Structure formats: C-alpha cells, structure tokens
Amino acid sequence: MTHKFVLPLPATPKPSAAKLTRISAAQSVDVALSTDNHLIGNVFSNVVYTFIAALANLWLTPFLITNIGIAAFGMIPLTNSIVAYAAILTTAIYNSVSRFLAIELEKNDYTAANKVFNTAMFSLIGLLVGFIPLVIVIAIIFPAIFHIPAGWEADASWLFVLTAVSFFITLIGTNFSISPFLKSQFIPINTINFGGLALKIGVIILIYTFLPHKLWYVGAASVLGAVVILAGFVILWKKFTPQLHLNIHDFSQSQLASMAGMAGWVMVNMAGAMLLSRADLLIINRYFGAVITGGYASIVQLSMLLEYAANAASIVLRPMILNQYARQDFQALQNTSYLAVKGLGLLLALPVGVMCGFAVPLLKLWLGGDYTFLAPLLVLVIFYQALSLSARPLLFVQNACDRVKWPGIITLISGTGAIVLAILLSKWGTWGPAGIPVAIALAMILKNGIYMPIYTARILNLQWWSFLPALIPGVLYSAVTGACTFAVNYIAPPASWLWLGAYSAMIFVLLGFLAWWIGFKPSEKQFIKTYLRFGW
Incomplete structure (x- = not known):
C-alpha cells in the first residue's frame, strides 16, 4: 500500500557526469511511501x-573507575581505539557488500547475491586471519609503546588481545546482519545486540564482585557477548534470506574486483575517519599520561553517546536509500536525505545544548566533584556534534551512488590535518589537552558541515547549496538550547540526578515543541506526519 502527497522540493534528475542544471525549488513532486518501512518501530527500537x-x-x-582506578580504566577505551583501526579494511568490505547485495536482492538474482555475500565473507575472514600476527606483536610490545599504570602491564596486553578477538567476532557477525538490515528488521537486530550487551555487563559485574580485580576481565566479557551476537545474527541471516548460503565455492575473484573499487575508497575514508575519531586518545596518552587519558576517555563517551543516537535515528534510512537507488528513484532519494539531515540536526541540538549547559553538574554527579575540571573539555568535544552528525545521511547517499572516491580523499586529508594541528596546539602551543578536541572540531565542521552537503548535491545533479539549508536549524537550536540550559544552571544548578533529569526534560519538551513548530515548513511536517502514520 502506498500514500502519495505533494512535497515542494526541487526535482532530481538521474545523476550524471553532465554539467549541473538549474532546478526550480518550487517544482512539486509525488513521493510514494510504503507501509513496508516500519519506520516508527525501527526508530523506536534503535532509540530504546x-x-x-x-x-x-x-x-x-x-563502576570500573571505583574498582581499578581512572588510570587503569583509561586502558579500556585506549585498546578499543587501537583495535578499531582494523575497521579501515573490514568496514570497507561491509559498505561495499551491503550496496551490491541490496541491488542483487532487489533484482531477485540470488546467484549473484550469493557471490556477493560469500566473496565478502571469505575476504573478511582472510583479512582477520592476516591480522593475527600483528595482534600478537602489538600485545607483546604494548607496555613499551603506551603509558600504562605500574602493575597493570600484563593485564593491558591481555586486554588488548581479548578486545581484538571480540572485535573480530563482531565483524563476522556484522556481515551476517546485512540480511535483516536490508529487510529493515531493526527490532530483532537490536534484540540480539541487547542480549550480547546484557551478558557482557552481567559478567563484568559478577567477576568484579567476587574475584580479584583484573583489567582483562572486561575483554573476556566482551568476547562472550560477541559470541552471543554472532550466533543471533546467523539465525536472522537464515530466517530473512534463506536463499543465501555460506559456500566458499561462491567466492568470485571477478566479484571481488567489482567491489574493490568502492571498497578501496571506503578504506581511504575509514582511515581518515579513524584519525578523526580514534587518534585523540593515542595523542592524549602519548603526551599527557595515563590519568588524563582516563579522564578524557570518560567524557568522550558522552560524545559517543551522541554518535550512537545519531546512528540509531539515521541508520533506518540506509536500506531505504539503497533501495531507492536500486529503483533509480532519485527524487525520493533527495527528499529522504534532505529531511533526514534537517530532522537529525534538530533532534541532536537538544542533547548537545543540554550537555554543554549542564557540563559541570553532569560531571559532578556522574564522576564526582574531583572531575569537574573536565567540563571545558566536555564542551569542546560535543558543541559541534549537531552539525557534524546530522550530515550522516548524506554519506548513505554517496555510498549508494558509489561516489566515494573524493569523500575518502577529503576525509583522509581532514584526519591527517586534524592530527597535525592537534599535536601543534596541545604539545607545542599553549592549549594543552584542549588543543586536541579543538583541532578535531575544526576538521569535522569543514568536512561534514561544508564539503559533504556540497559534494552530495553535486552527485545528485543539484545546485551546490541544495543541502546547506538543512544544516542551519541544528546549529541555531544547539546554540539556543545551550544558552537556555546555561541560564538555568546559573540561576539554580541541579544538585541531584532528579533535578538534572527534571531540568533536562523541561528543556527538551519546551524547545522540542519550538523546534517542531518553527524548524519545519508545513510541507515538511506533512511529509513527516504521513511517513510516521504509514511507517509502523
């Protein structure tokens, strides 16, 4: 069943290499909405x-800081950051296979779909096997290349090994999760992820309650959780795509070559993204020691929380964008991505502003009064996130159109520049640890706030500024929310979690209604209302 209505956005011709044409912004188009999207249920599931x-x-x-100390705690996110660099290769395979698999499944060509899946799976397994000697070498020299608290050297090495094993298992499971992902089955996906998370947290609590405290226990719990998630995704894979099978004979060198072009540039993109999102802890540890590493790693979790929220709200659109591209429905592709960027920016503006305005009481209640000195760093880490993260749906468009070369190059340049600037500001300048988030923020704003919307407009054959207006509301509402929250904190700072929650809820409700009534045009509200009504 579909529902049609008129959405006054510029019409999108099929992208081509031809010179851009001017398109009337007043032209009306029909957009078909399918009840198969399960949008509300998927978003609700992701948010929960x-x-x-x-x-x-x-x-x-x-809990961990209390049991092992903040310096030892800093080793946990540090090892996660190092291991995550393997995603430079593996995520490239994932992005490529999801695109090609979506196209083949849309055409009901299951022979080709099996070649795509098995080529990606066995390529991934081969890469992970190749990583094993590197993991062993890094584990051996780990205490020599990083600042580790005295007495925790062996634990840190074992933590690194177990974190790597957990990460590798998770990556294999992610490949199986592509099938339910392309079917927009986010509720069972999140149910399995929750089971793995519950097992991991439960094991950590039990171990630290009854056994002598060891750092590597966290890694062991992560491995158990990853195994459960892998088993669950295999079950979903068989349920939602019974036409697919695991068979090494379906590995195709020609298929690998077809995916390699896209995967290669995604790899470049991932390398830059890792420099932007993961290298900060390495620099902190190298120049400022284990204690500052632990403190910085703590507040970075709040930034990651925003990233998770952005992913939860936007990832449900990726299979839609892939399917819209597979159907060559470029008008729907433009409409979906434009409103996704605008809506995501307004949605993120609320938590960004609240965390900036309540930075001091938040840290005092969460970590304790001794850690309120981290408040300026917290603000620097998150103040720009509504702008940066709201551009994420544009990345889905670029991947769907297989236009990832220049985004990869720009991301790598941005990451490299951010690291150089971070070292200059923090080590040889007078900024100290604050120089690192400042450098990363500048790079993210330039890349996600300027380059990505302009490049996406270019590949969709639109005017260069077409997506830029979608980013402005999120920036404005971040500033408004931050100013209101700071004023509330100045007049009556929250002294308990209850008051912090009450103030935050009040700000969310009032400014949320304001964002809805002022931030969206009538036609955009109609689009959203209709999509939600037909999206269960």
Whole structure:
C-alpha cells in the first residue's frame, strides 16, 4: 500500500557526469511511501536500545573507575581505539557488500547475491586471519609503546588481545546482519545486540564482585557477548534470506574486483575517519599520561553517546536509500536525505545544548566533584556534534551512488590535518589537552558541515547549496538550547540526578515543541506526519 502527497522540493534528475542544471525549488513532486518501512518501530527500537546501552556504559564507567582506578580504566577505551583501526579494511568490505547485495536482492538474482555475500565473507575472514600476527606483536610490545599504570602491564596486553578477538567476532557477525538490515528488521537486530550487551555487563559485574580485580576481565566479557551476537545474527541471516548460503565455492575473484573499487575508497575514508575519531586518545596518552587519558576517555563517551543516537535515528534510512537507488528513484532519494539531515540536526541540538549547559553538574554527579575540571573539555568535544552528525545521511547517499572516491580523499586529508594541528596546539602551543578536541572540531565542521552537503548535491545533479539549508536549524537550536540550559544552571544548578533529569526534560519538551513548530515548513511536517502514520 502506498500514500502519495505533494512535497515542494526541487526535482532530481538521474545523476550524471553532465554539467549541473538549474532546478526550480518550487517544482512539486509525488513521493510514494510504503507501509513496508516500519519506520516508527525501527526508530523506536534503535532509540530504546541506544538509551539502554548508553545508561549501561555510563553506569559502568564509574563502576570500573571505583574498582581499578581512572588510570587503569583509561586502558579500556585506549585498546578499543587501537583495535578499531582494523575497521579501515573490514568496514570497507561491509559498505561495499551491503550496496551490491541490496541491488542483487532487489533484482531477485540470488546467484549473484550469493557471490556477493560469500566473496565478502571469505575476504573478511582472510583479512582477520592476516591480522593475527600483528595482534600478537602489538600485545607483546604494548607496555613499551603506551603509558600504562605500574602493575597493570600484563593485564593491558591481555586486554588488548581479548578486545581484538571480540572485535573480530563482531565483524563476522556484522556481515551476517546485512540480511535483516536490508529487510529493515531493526527490532530483532537490536534484540540480539541487547542480549550480547546484557551478558557482557552481567559478567563484568559478577567477576568484579567476587574475584580479584583484573583489567582483562572486561575483554573476556566482551568476547562472550560477541559470541552471543554472532550466533543471533546467523539465525536472522537464515530466517530473512534463506536463499543465501555460506559456500566458499561462491567466492568470485571477478566479484571481488567489482567491489574493490568502492571498497578501496571506503578504506581511504575509514582511515581518515579513524584519525578523526580514534587518534585523540593515542595523542592524549602519548603526551599527557595515563590519568588524563582516563579522564578524557570518560567524557568522550558522552560524545559517543551522541554518535550512537545519531546512528540509531539515521541508520533506518540506509536500506531505504539503497533501495531507492536500486529503483533509480532519485527524487525520493533527495527528499529522504534532505529531511533526514534537517530532522537529525534538530533532534541532536537538544542533547548537545543540554550537555554543554549542564557540563559541570553532569560531571559532578556522574564522576564526582574531583572531575569537574573536565567540563571545558566536555564542551569542546560535543558543541559541534549537531552539525557534524546530522550530515550522516548524506554519506548513505554517496555510498549508494558509489561516489566515494573524493569523500575518502577529503576525509583522509581532514584526519591527517586534524592530527597535525592537534599535536601543534596541545604539545607545542599553549592549549594543552584542549588543543586536541579543538583541532578535531575544526576538521569535522569543514568536512561534514561544508564539503559533504556540497559534494552530495553535486552527485545528485543539484545546485551546490541544495543541502546547506538543512544544516542551519541544528546549529541555531544547539546554540539556543545551550544558552537556555546555561541560564538555568546559573540561576539554580541541579544538585541531584532528579533535578538534572527534571531540568533536562523541561528543556527538551519546551524547545522540542519550538523546534517542531518553527524548524519545519508545513510541507515538511506533512511529509513527516504521513511517513510516521504509514511507517509502523
């Protein structure tokens, strides 16, 4: 069943290499909405899981700091950051296979779909096997290349090994999760993720309650959780795509070559993204020691919470964008991505502003009064996130159109520039640790706030500024929310979690209604209302 209505956005011709043409912004188009999207249920499922995972991780941080100390705690996010660099290769495979698999499944060509899936799976397994010697070498020299608290050297090495094993298992499971992902089955996906998370947190609590405290226990719990998630995704894979099978004979070198072009530039993109999102802890540890590493790692979790929220709200659109591209429905592709950027920016503006305005009481209640000195760093880490993260749906468009070369190059340049500037500001300048988030913020604003919307407009054959207006409301509402929250904190600072929650809820409700009535045009409200009504 479909529902049609008129949405006054510029019409989108099929993208081509031809010179851009001027398109009337007043031209009306029909957009078909399918009841197969399950939009509300998917978004609700993602938000609930993200909220539960966030609460669990936020609670776990002071729990671990109390048991092992903040310096030892800093080794946990540090090892995660190092291991995550393997995603430079593996995520490239994931993005490529999801695009090609979506196209083949849309055409009901299951022979080709099996070649795509098995080529990606066995390529991934081969890469992970190749990483094993590197993991062993890094584990051996780990205490020599990083600042580790005295007495925790062996634990840190084992933590690194177990974190790597957990990460590799998770990556294999992610490949199986592509099938339910392309079917927009986010509720079972999140149910499995929740089971793995619950097992991990439960094991950590039990171990630290009854056994002598060891750092590597966290890695062991992560491995158990990853195994459960892998098993669940295999079950979903068989349920939602019974036409697919695991068979090494379906590995195709020609298929690998077809995916390699896109995967190669995604790899470049991932390398830059890792420099932007993961290298900060390495620089902090290198120049400022283990204690500052632990403090900075704690507040970075709040930035990651925003990233998880952005992912929860936007990832449900990726299979839609892939399917719209597979159907060559470029008008729907433009409409979906434009409103996704605008809506995501307004949605993120609320938590960004609240965390900036309540930075001091938040840290005091969460980590303790001794850590309120981290408040300026917290503001620098998150103040720009509504702008940066709201551009994420544009990345889905670029991947769907297989236009990832220049985004990869620009991301790598941005990441490299951010790291150089971060070292200059923090080590040889007078900024100290604050120089690192400042450098990363500048790079993110230039890349996500300027380059990505302009490039996406170019590949859709639109005027260069077409997506820029979608970013402005999120920036404005971040500033408004931050100013209101700061004023509330100045007049009556919250002294308990109850008051912090009450103030935050009040700000969310009032400014949320304001964002809805002022931030969206009538036609955009009609689009959203209709999509939600038909999206269960």
